Amino acid sequence: MSGSLPTEDPLIRMYRELKRALAKDQSQVKWAMVIDQAKCIGCHACAVACASENRLGPGVIYRPVIEQETGTYPNVGRRFLPRPCMQCENPPCVSVCPVTATWKNAQGVTVIDYNRCIGCRYCLAACPYGARCSDFGGFYTTRTAEEPGLVQGRYAARAYEKQNAPEYGQPWGERGKGSPVGNARKCHFCLHRLEVGQLPSCVTSCVGRATYFGDRTDPAALVSGLIGSARAYTLKPELGTRPAVFYLG
Amino acid sequence: MNARVNKPLLYLSFIGLAALAYSVVDVFIHRTGGTHLGSYVPWGMGVVMYLLFVGFSAGGLLVSALTQMFGVRELKPLGGLATYAALVAEVCAGIAIASDLGRFERMFNFLLSPSLTSPMWWMFLFFSAVLFVSFMKAWAFAKRDDGLVAFWSWVSIPVGLCFYFTNGFFFSVLTGHGLWSGPVVPLLFVCAALLCGGALVTALAWWSMTNREGVIRLGCVVQLLLVAFVVLEGLWLWIGWQGGRVETLAAMRNLSAGPGAWAFWGLHVFAGMALPLFLLPQTEDNPGLAAWACLLILVGFAGARWAFVVPAQSVPMLPGLDTAWQHPRLMLSYLPSLAEWSMAAGVSGLALFGFLMGPRFFPGLYGSGPQTTKAS
Numbered sequence: 001m002s003g004s005l006p007t008e009d010p011l012i013r014m015y016r017e018l019k020r021a022l023a024k025d026q027s028q029v030k031w032a033m034v035i036d037q038a039k040c041i042g043c044h045a046c047a048v049a050c051a052s053e054n055r056l057g058p059g060v061i062y063r064p065v066i067e068q069e070t071g072t073y074p075n076v077g078r079r080f081l082p083r084p085c086m087q088c089e090n091p092p093c094v095s096v097c098p099v100t101a102t103w104k105n106a107q108g109v110t111v112i113d114y115n116r117c118i119g120c121r122y123c124l125a126a127c128p129y130g131a132r133c134s135d136f137g138g139f140y141t142t143r144t145a146e147e148p149g150l151v152q153g154r155y156a157a158r159a160y161e162k163q164n165a166p167e168y169g170q171p172w173g174e175r176g177k178g179s180p181v182g183n184a185r186k187c188h189f190c191l192h193r194l195e196v197g198q199l200p201s202c203v204t205s206c207v208g209r210a211t212y213f214g215d216r217t218d219p220a221a222l223v224s225g226l227i228g229s230a231r232a233y234t235l236k237p238e239l240g241t242r243p244a245v246f247y248l249g
Numbered sequence: 250m251n252a253r254v255n256k257p258l259l260y261l262s263f264i265g266l267a268a269l270a271y272s273v274v275d276v277f278i279h280r281t282g283g284t285h286l287g288s289y290v291p292w293g294m295g296v297v298m299y300l301l302f303v304g305f306s307a308g309g310l311l312v313s314a315l316t317q318m319f320g321v322r323e324l325k326p327l328g329g330l331a332t333y334a335a336l337v338a339e340v341c342a343g344i345a346i347a348s349d350l351g352r353f354e355r356m357f358n359f360l361l362s363p364s365l366t367s368p369m370w371w372m373f374l375f376f377s378a379v380l381f382v383s384f385m386k387a388w389a390f391a392k393r394d395d396g397l398v399a400f401w402s403w404v405s406i407p408v409g410l411c412f413y414f415t416n417g418f419f420f421s422v423l424t425g426h427g428l429w430s431g432p433v434v435p436l437l438f439v440c441a442a443l444l445c446g447g448a449l450v451t452a453l454a455w456w457s458m459t460n461r462e463g464v465i466r467l468g469c470v471v472q473l474l475l476v477a478f479v480v481l482e483g484l485w486l487w488i489g490w491q492g493g494r495v496e497t498l499a500a501m502r503n504l505s506a507g508p509g510a511w512a513f514w515g516l517h518v519f520a521g522m523a524l525p526l527f528l529l530p531q532t533e534d535n536p537g538l539a540a541w542a543c544l545l546i547l548v549g550f551a552g553a554r555w556a557f558v559v560p561a562q563s564v565p566m567l568p569g570l571d572t573a574w575q576h577p578r579l580m581l582s583y584l585p586s587l588a589e590w591s592m593a594a595g596v597s598g599l600a601l602f603g604f605l606m607g608p609r610f611f612p613g614l615y616g617s618g619p620q621t622t623k624a625s
Contacts, residue, residue: 047574059287059578066569083567096422098369099358116358119281119351121291122369128425130566133288134351136281136578182280182351235567239424 010209013222014199021215022197027106031189032216033203034226035082036248039210042067042080049205050084053190055165057175058138062131062187063202082211084202085110085131085187086235086243093123093132102184108244109189111168114179123184128239137181166192189213216244254605262605265598269344272591276348283588284349287578289571290562294589295349298596300554302342303376303416305547305600307446309335309383310409313402315470324467326460328398329390329614330607331450336383337603338449341596343376348592368419375412382408391613413442420557427497428504428561433485440481444474445550448543455540457608457615465532468539472529475546479522496564503560508582513556521549559583 021029042065050056050063063084070077091110094102101116102123124132139161146154161175169192172180190200198204203213214223223246226232231248275283286293312331315321347353359373382405389397417438420429451467454460489497504513525542532539563581565571571581585593608615 059576061574061576061579064570064573064579066567066573068569081567081569083570083573092424095364095366096369098364098367098373099355100362100364101358116355116362117352118355118358119353120349120369121286121351122367124288124291125423125562126425128566130289130570134281134286134291134578136284136286136351137279138282138578179352181282184351 010212010222011199011204014203014212014214015197017214017218017221018194018197018199021218021221022194024215028217029106029215030108030217031087031194031244032108032214032223032227033084033087033189033200033245034212034223034232034248035245036210036212036226037079037081038248039208040065040080040082040206041208041210042078043207045205045207046082046202046211049201050187050190053193053201054167055160055163055175056185057135057161057181058140058142060133060135060185062133062185081247082202083129083131084189084245086129086241086245087187087189089242089244090240092126092128092239092241096122096126098122105191109191110186111188111191112184112186114168114170114172114183117179117183119182119184121184128236128241129243132184132186135181135183135185137177139175168192169195254609258601259605262598262602265594265596265601267598268591269595269599272348272588272595275588275591276353279588280353281349281351283586285577285584285586285589287576287580287583289565289579289581290559290583292349292558292562293583294585294593295345297551297554297558298345298593299342299349300416300558301551302338302345302596302600303413304442304445304550304554305449306335306338306342306379306383307409307413307442308338308450309386309446310405310413311443311447311470312450312467313386313405313409317399317402318406321466323460323462327450327454327463327467328402329387329611330454330457331446332383332386332390333607333611333614334449334453334604335446336380336387337600337607338446339376339380339383340603341600343380344599345592345596368415368422372412372415372419375408375415378408379405379412387611387614391611393613410439413439416442425496425566426500426561426564427492427494428489428500429557431485431488433481433488437478437481437485440474440478441550441553444471444478445547447471447474448546448550451543452540452547453604453607455536456604461536464536464539465534468529468532468536468543471539471543471546472525475522475525475529479526499564500561503563504556507560507563509555509559512552513560516552517549517556519549520545521553522546525549 044065047063047065063082066081066083068079068081087109099116099118102112105111121134140157141154144154144157165172199213203211212223212226214221216224227246232246233249234243234246308331312324312327315324364370386401389401414435417435421431421434424430447467448471451464451471455464489501525546528538528542
């Protein structure tokens with residue numbers, strides 16, 4: 001096989017590295033994500049997979065894909081910027097929370113205690129990447145067509161809304177009045193999947209294999225090599241937030 | 250003192266109270282789901298009304314500072330009224346902001362799991378302190394205990410200054426929003442609060458015919474504060490403009506030429522600053538005119554608070570973020586819902602009711618004995 005072609009799917013390598021990372025002392029692990037903009041085709045599969053995985057309600061999105069136009073006519077280009085939570089090393093959202101409902105865990109992921117959050121949305125205003133959403137409590141079943149036999153009608157949506165949101169390993173139950181409705185919500189690198197040895201859903205669903213994930217303290221990890229690339233950059237570095245999400249421009 | 254109740258205004262306050270009842274029921278049923286807020290414009294009418302009434306509550310601090318620190322004895326008879334007005338405004342501010350929380354029933358977490366790094370926690374602390382001190386001051390006024398009045402007035406000065414400072418500090422730490430962040434904002438908030446708190450007490454004092462000399466004297470102080478506020482706000486905008494950050498300039502464009510520009514130019518600049526600046530120098534012997542000018546400042550302040558809160562958020566944190574995923578909760582435009590308008594009308598109606606009934610329910614706070622001079 002030609003040396004220029006990958007010998008294995010990066011997913012397989014990342015799963016191998018994930019297994020290695022989970023075997024380590026977890027306080028020594030620092031999760032990082034790298035998104036290759038040259039490979040992203042703007043299919044929004046990651047956004048949809050994330051919404052489905054975390055049972056996000058209407059108007060709540062953890063990983064929108066921003067479409068960017070570059071250059072001036074006639075020399076124009078188009079590229080995509082998937083925007084998960086940056087899992088900043090110095091997160092502005094954490095210090096402003098008045099009730100310590102959000103913090104960085106040992107692996108560098110900013111997490112939220114839904115049962116403590118009062119829904120003041122201060123963290124939304126503080127995040128310079130717009131990465132937090134408030135769950136205003138909408139339902140997909142509102143104004144959804146319903147006819148007997150309709151596969152994608154209200155019955156299907158209701159079944160989706162009855163499923164338990166898996167976030168932070170707690171039984172949040174059927175979507176209704178309880179948390180996470182009324183709370184701030186955000187991407188958490190699919191911690192519930194990592195705990196059982198699975199990569200985040202945005203990584204596994206990426207059609208162009210443009211999203212990479214792993215332990216940045218592991219020098220042999222795919223992400224460690226990519227972070228060192230000359231193409232690697234972070235968003236708004238001037239703010240000093242030091243994101244754990246890197247882009248390859 | 251005029252304890253007669255203006256009936257049309259009383260009926261207006263009843264309409265406001267009915268709107269408040271509707272909005273409270275809506276909040277209990279839908280929480281923030283009944284609002285038109287979103288994740289990119291997370292703060293709207295609730296925060297505007299909170300900031301507005303917080304500003305109104307600073308009259309107590311202003312009168313205390315002027316009488317205790319600067320020895321302006323003419324304002325002493327206005328102390329009780331100013332304290333009562335502060336209490337009413339604080340209650341209204343509290344209702345407005347509590348109803349804006351997605352999980353208001355967990356407010357006890359401010360005490361159970363406090364975060365000392367959060368400006369909001371300090372704001373909560375000083376809000377509670379100001380409420381307590383205002384209550385104690387009102388009690389001292391009602392008891393006519395001069396010693397206690399002086400004690401609580403002195404206590405209210407640092408507590409109040411800290412509170413109004415933290416309201417500005419709350420915004421100034423948000424570096425992602427160029428228009429909000431910066432060291433001028435806390436000072437602007439303190440000055441704005443003293444200005445509209447003083448304006449409210451001036452208007453109420455004339456309305457209840459409590460003290461003609463006090464109205465004129467306080468009108469002069471309001472005039473000075475208005476000049477200071479104009480200078481500070483000019484400085485704030487100038488720094489933003491000179492700084493040249495893309496987000497700040499975009500927010501300034503929203504402020505001056507966006508959909509809410511009417512609030513900035515019409516209400517804030519024209520009604521709240523230009524007209525009072527024209528009228529106040531002519532009020533040396535006309536307390537009625539001073540009161541009307543102060544009323545204009547209060548109306549203008551509503552526009553000022555809208556212009557401060559909403560346009561700054563109508564700038565995407567990242568270019569293209571607002572069009573990346575389509576949903577009404579993920580938009581940069583914001584127009585309050587019926588429930589939010591009802592809340593705004595409700596707390597305004599509650600304040601109006603409180604101010605109308607104050608002289609009747611709490612005559613002790615409005616000064617003793619009949620008023621000898623009539624308002625012009």
